[in-house]
Amino acid sequence: MQGFFQGISFRLAKVGVIVALLVGTLMSAVQIYIDFKAQKETVDNQISSITDMSTPPAVRAIHTVDNNLAAEVVEGIMVNDFIVAVTIADENGREFAESQRIPRTSNTIWITKHLSQHLKIFSAPLHIPGPNPKGEHGEMKFVVDMDAAFARFYKHSAVVITIGLIRSFFLVLFLFVAFHYMLTKPLIRIAAQIKQINPGSPGEQRLSIPAHNRDDELNQLVSSGNQLLDAVDLALAKRRAVEVVLRKSEEHVRQIIDSLPVWVGARNRDGHYIFANKALADFLQTSPEAMRGSHVSDFAEYFITDPQEVITLDMEVIKSRISAQIWEEKWVSSGGEEHNMHTHVMPMEFYDEVVALVVSSDITDLKRAQAQMEHMAYHDALTDLPNRSYLVERLEEEVRKSAKHKFYGALLFIDLDQFKYINDSLGHPAGDGVLKHVSQRLMAIASEDDVVVRLGGDEFVVVLTNLGKELPTAILRAEEIGERIRAYVSEPHFYHDLELHVTCSVGIVIYPEEDAGVHELLRYADTAMYQVKEQGRDAIQFFNKYMADRARNVLVMEGDLHRALEVDAFSLHYQPRVDVHSSKIVGAEALLRWNHPERGMISPAEFIPILETSGLIVQVGMWVLERSLRQVKEWQRMGLWTKNMRLGVNISPRQFRSSQFVEDITATLEREEFDAQMLEMEITEGIVIHNLDETINTMSTLCEQGINFALDDFGTGYSSISYLKKLPVSILKIDQSFVRDITVDRNDRVLVETISAMGNMLELDVVAEGVETADQLELVRRYGCLYYQGYLASRPVNPNQFELLLEKHEIIITA
Known part of the structure; x- marks a missing residue:
């Protein structure tokens, strides 16, 4: 029963009833209004006719002062059942005749009061004819019961309304039956057929309706429905074909990812792998299939980072949807070899969740190359000794240590004498061989804590550390090592079949020196070395008071520079x-x-x-x-x-x-x-x-x-x-x-x-x-x-x- 009241037929019938009532009411209202206007005009005409017929005898009755004639006129007017009172009087208000009766009662009086007045008074002036009539000689009044006057109109309107309701009822009943057989019943049939359609193969089921419906909207609906089923069936077939292609494409993509030289993996927010390529699986001594579902902690032996830190970073990337980079991540292979990885962690939509896509590039070789470049940056290419850059940093550190722990050190500036002659006469290969020999001899003399540096060309520096807390002792030890260096460098150098001899000039400065930094110490040692050059070479020389005096001359030049700027x-x-x-x-x-x-x-x-x-x-x-x-x-x-x-x-x-x-x-x-x-x-x-x-x-x-x-x-x-x-x-x-x-x-x-x-x-x-x-x-x-x-x-x-x-x-x- 509930289905019936929800059916289209019932709803259409309901709409039909409402429409029929509205239309019937509107039509009845128009008909009643027309009848009302006609009835009102009829009543007005009757009143006018009664007035016209009764006025002459009433005038004679007043003129002849004939009460009997006036009474007859009144009785004649009272014959009309809708007139309830009549009075004839002269101009002085004296009544010649009067008659009245009680108005009838009915159920339509309230309607009459809305349409007009229940009792309506009409009057007509009476004039006595003559050569010079002046004013009125009398008046005739009568009261009309408008409810009685409209009684016929009310009966007719009731008949009109009743017929309209009966007509609407049969119209609705007819529409309901027609809708049910022409629309609802075919739709129920179509709905039942749709329920029977197989979602996997919709094209196998066809929609149909009885043939007598011919080429109407329902037939078009059925035809369109069948076309839709065919289209869906074709789309499903295409989709299955696409899925096959996608599976093949996915396999190809997987093969490409597996062939990449980088590690590719995806982890969910709990740290479980949902995907890994072959390169990553091979490093972890497993397979991509076996890694699926494995937790990151299962492979903790292969990386140095705490697994919880890895999971935390994955969570941050997943929540913020912002990629992150790990510039250097250390992993250890099963053979114990350390690998440096540059890792990108990126958020990725994976079905119904967001996961962390992890791509790691092996930068181990790059790090080695960078270390080699840094070594080259801090070491001499020919002798592999530290260079000036290393010297400055290390000497700064040694000066700080000596000042803090109250011990002395020394800086020896070594320059080979007349080395240019070897290059000029035998060529640079011979000179390079001598430089290598010298560097090896300096390394042999220096202790493990000392620093041997090639500044460039034929210049070397040796930093002697911790020569003791007494200055005289430090000077003696520095002098001893300086002499050893000078003597050792002076020993023959053999290049192919040639025996080469070279000497050196050594300038020494003891540190820490008051108000002297690294560059000042180098300058002092260089000054001392050039003092040796001026005195004939092949000797050692400490930076002394005389050299300090020369340094003071710098102050004079500083004053000159001030004046130069001013002028x-x-x-x-x-x-x-x-x-x-x-x-x-x-x-x-x-x-x-x-x-x-x-x-x-x-x-x-x-x-x-x-x-x-x-x-x-x-x-x-x-x-x-x-x-x-x-x-x-x-x-x-x-x-x-x-x-x-x-x-x-x-x-x-x-x-x-x-x-x-x-x-x-x-x-x-x-x-x-x-x-x-x-x-x-x-x-x-x-x-x-x-x-x-x-x-x-x-x-x-x-x-x-x-x-x-x-x-x-x-x-x-x-x-x-x-x-x-x-x-x-x-x-x-x-x-x-x-x-x-x-x-x-x-x-x-x-x-x-x-x-x-x-x-x-x-x-x-x-x-x-x-x-x-x-x-x-x-x-x-x-x-x-x-x-x-x-x-x-x-x-x-x-x-x-x-x-x-x-x-x-x-x-x-x-x-």
């Missing part, structure tokens, strides 16, 4: 930077020069270190920047300098570290209205090594303004790939010490080629410094250097001479 005695020379391919000038390096009023031109190597140590370098550095910017602006105005050319300005460590460095540079550029993209700041590796993060922040701030940075003298200091990757530099300058002997020294060629290749891989412009011959230019061009500087193009020249070079636009190399 504007400095000048700038410019050395062109040249494209190795086109020979066009692409920029210039501004170089500071000082013409002393008494000593003449002073070498920058002599006065610039004093500027640095005194702090004057900050002011002088800003002077160099301002003067060079103005000079380039002048050349630009003359049309000799283009916007794609760069001005190189050397920035000293102390200037770079000054608190107002960035502000001073920015203010100078704005004041001089200079395009920052034409400015190139050249910094040394010594600036970088101290507080790398602060260095990067300072450089990045200036780079945002358009300033370029060049790493100057690369390879002579703290050469390290690790910081080179982080620094925002765009130019790498190879030190001239490597270029000088590039045509005859294989080690220098290897270094230049390596540095150039590394710079190109890091997308840096590589500049070779100190190019003096066409052969050197050819080699640096072949090794990938983009630009060069050196005497081959031009010595540093004054602005007027440099203008002549700019006017030529390019450097002409003559054989």
